[in-house]
Amino acid sequence: MLAASSGAKHVYTIEANRHLAQLARKIIRANKLQDKITVINKMSTDVHVGGDLPVQCDVLVSEILGTLLLGESALQFVADARKRLLKPGATIIPQSGRQYIALVQSEELRQITSVQQWEGFDLHDFNALQDTVSVVFSKQYGFRMSSIKHERLVGRHQVCEVDFSQDGPGSLGEEVVIPLVAEASGTVDAVLTFWEAYGDQEKTLVGVLARVGVCVYVCVRV
Numbered sequence: 001m002l003a004a005s006s007g008a009k010h011v012y013t014i015e016a017n018r019h020l021a022q023l024a025r026k027i028i029r030a031n032k033l034q035d036k037i038t039v040i041n042k043m044s045t046d047v048h049v050g051g052d053l054p055v056q057c058d059v060l061v062s063e064i065l066g067t068l069l070l071g072e073s074a075l076q077f078v079a080d081a082r083k084r085l086l087k088p089g090a091t092i093i094p095q096s097g098r099q100y101i102a103l104v105q106s107e108e109l110r111q112i113t114s115v116q117q118w119e120g121f122d123l124h125d126f127n128a129l130q131d132t133v134s135v136v137f138s139k140q141y142g143f144r145m146s147s148i149k150h151e152r153l154v155g156r157h158q159v160c161e162v163d164f165s166q167d168g169p170g171s172l173g174e175e176v177v178i179p180l181v182a183e184a185s186g187t188v189d190a191v192l193t194f195w196e197a198y199g200d201q202e203k204t205l206v207g208v209l210a211r212v213g214v215c216v217y218v219c220v221r222v
Contacts, residue, residue, distance in 0.1 A: 001028065003061060004036040011037045012053055014044045045080050056087045062094075067137055069099040069195040070162065079168035094197035096163045101193055105186040106150035112141055113189075135193075145192060153188055154180045 003011045015021040021041035028037050040052050049056055060081055066072040082092065114130065115123045138145055157180060160172055199205035 001031055001033055001037065003059070004033050008036070008059070012040055012057065013037060014040045014042060014047055016041070016043045044077055044085070047085060049085060053085060057085060057090065058087055059091045060086055060093065065094075065097070065195070065197060068135070068193060069097050069160075069197070075162055075164070075167060075171070076169050078164045082165070092165045093199055095165050095199060095201065096161065096203065097195055097197040098158050098162075099160045099193070099195045100156050101159055101191050102152050102156050103154035103180065103182075103188045104145075104150045104152050104190050104192050106148055106189050108148040109150065109189045110187075112143070150189075150192075151184065151186065152192075153182055153184050153186050155183060156194075 013024065015024055018041055021039050024039050025034070028034050028039065040047055042052065047053065060078070062074065062078060062081075064072045064074045064077055066074075078092065082090070086092075113136075114127050117123055157178070159176070159178055162171065196206055
C-alpha cells in the first residue's frame with residue numbers, strides 16, 4: 001500500500017499463507033487500492049512472468065529477515081526473484097545487510113539458563129548438559145535482553161555481509177573463523193545477535209535495526 005500510494009503503476013504482492021493473503025485483500029479493498037495492488041497467493045519461487053506477473057518488475061521490496069539476518073532464507077528467495085521476476089538493474093530493498101554479534105556477561109541470564117540448587121540439593125553438575133550450539137531466542141524464556149542487566153565483554157563485531165542485489169546461495173562460503181579480542185574480564189554467558197539492513201549502496205539508509213536473541217550459552221572465562 002505504501003508503494004501504491006507513492007506512485008507505483010501497479011504492485012504485485014506475494015503471500016504464501018492463504019489466510020494472510022485473504023486478509024491482505026480485505027485491507028487493500030478497505031483502503032481503496034484494489035485497482036493498483038494484486039495479491040498473489042503463492043510462494044515467490046512458484047510465481048512466473050507471463051502468468052502471475054504480466055512483465056518483469058522494476059522494484060523488489062521484501063521483509064523476510066528473521067531474528068538472524070538470513071534466518072528465513074532471504075538470500076535464496078531474493079536471488080530467485082532477482083533472476084526470474086525482475087528487470088536487469090532493478091531496485092532491491094533492502095539492498096544489503098550485515099550480521100553482528102556481541103559477547104555478553106549477565107548474572108540474570110545465567111540464573112535463567114542454568115541450575116544451582118533446589119530444595120537444598122546441589123544440582124549444579126547438571127549444567128554440564130547445557131547446549132552450547134543451538135540458537136535460543138530470549139522470548140522463549142519470557143524476556144528480552146533489553147529487560148535484563150548485561151555487560152558486553154566483546155562489543156559489536158561483524159560476522160557476515162550480504163548484497164541482495166548480487167549475492168545468492170553459496171556466496172558466504174561454508175565456514176569462517178573469526179578471532180575476537182576480549183575488551184573486559186568476565187564470563188561470557190551468551191552471544192547476542194543483531195543485524196542491520198541498508199536501503200542504498202552507501203549504507204546511509206538504515207532500513208532495519210534489530211537487537212534480539214540469545215544465541216548460545218558458552219561460559220568461557222576470559
